[in-house]
Amino acid sequence: MSDTNRKLPILWIVLGAAASVFIVLVLWGKITWFSDQAPIEFLPNMDHQFKAIPQSGSKFFSDGRTQRDPLEGTVARGSTVYPLGMGDVDKAESFNVNPRLEKTEFLMSRGQNRFNVFCSPCHGYDAKSNSKVVERGPWPGIPDLTREQSAALSNARLFHIVSAGQNLMPSYADKISPTDRWAIVYYMRTLQGVEGTDSYAPAVAASNSSTTGSAQ
Numbered sequence: 001m002s003d004t005n006r007k008l009p010i011l012w013i014v015l016g017a018a019a020s021v022f023i024v025l026v027l028w029g030k031i032t033w034f035s036d037q038a039p040i041e042f043l044p045n046m047d048h049q050f051k052a053i054p055q056s057g058s059k060f061f062s063d064g065r066t067q068r069d070p071l072e073g074t075v076a077r078g079s080t081v082y083p084l085g086m087g088d089v090d091k092a093e094s095f096n097v098n099p100r101l102e103k104t105e106f107l108m109s110r111g112q113n114r115f116n117v118f119c120s121p122c123h124g125y126d127a128k129s130n131s132k133v134v135e136r137g138p139w140p141g142i143p144d145l146t147r148e149q150s151a152a153l154s155n156a157r158l159f160h161i162v163s164a165g166q167n168l169m170p171s172y173a174d175k176i177s178p179t180d181r182w183a184i185v186y187y188m189r190t191l192q193g194v195e196g197t198d199s200y201a202p203a204v205a206a207s208n209s210s211t212t213g214s215a216q
């Protein structure tokens with residue numbers, strides 16, 4: 001009787017130790033009980049649909065891209081057309097008139113939000129362009145938007161670049177509304193730490209410098 005009483009705790013200790021080792025091995029990933037085989041599929045056509053999954057490759061299109069450009073001449077509902085081409089930089093100076101939206105807290109945080117969503121992948125959250133895309137490369141020539149050269153670009157030109165794209169940078173006219181694009185321009189100015197001018201036209205720049213003090 002006394003013998004079995006003494007053996008019982010030892011048995012529990014051994015079992016407890018075995019269980020702990022087992023749990024450690026499972027957590028460590030040394031013991032797995034799941035299978036690499038595909039599970040039985042009752043409705044395979046739901047698991048494997050003929051559709052494009054965003055950000056993934058596609059064997060259907062010859063260029064392998066899932067994300068397609070809009071068909072030429074088509075405009076998505078609710079989106080606007082930016083009539084200037086990438087190279088129309090001179091026209092852009094007079095065409096893109098700063099609507100002088102009131103720089104409310106909402107508008108500025110909207111600009112920040114849109115910038116973080118659409119621009120930060122390449123230009124970084126601080127616009128200095130030390131993003132993962134630049135780091136991992138190879139994608140040459142993503143400029144630091146806070147550099148002097150970029151800060152010197154007019155508001156009209158910045159709006160133009162976002163709307164029409166510039167060389168390897170794509171156009172965002174079909175993805176970001178004009179109001180949001182202006183909000184991005186205003187927000188970019190805060191990252192650059194400059195007031196910015198509306199356009200390169202000397203007359204506009206001159207009249208601008210007297211009024212922009214209150215605008216920011």
Ligand code: HEC
Pocket residue numbers: 115118119120121122123140141142143145149150158161162166167168169170172184188
């Ligand atoms: C896919 C990467 C990518 C994204 C996303 C991107 N850009 Fe660019 N951006 C570039 C590249 C590349 C250039 C340089 C183009 C060139 O060769 O002139 C550039 C240039 C610019 C310039 C011109 C700077 C200068 O000094 O000439 C501005 C301004 C700019 N981007 C703003 C933006 C804004 C605002 C967004 C978001 C709406 C954005 N970019 C999104 C890649 C990107």
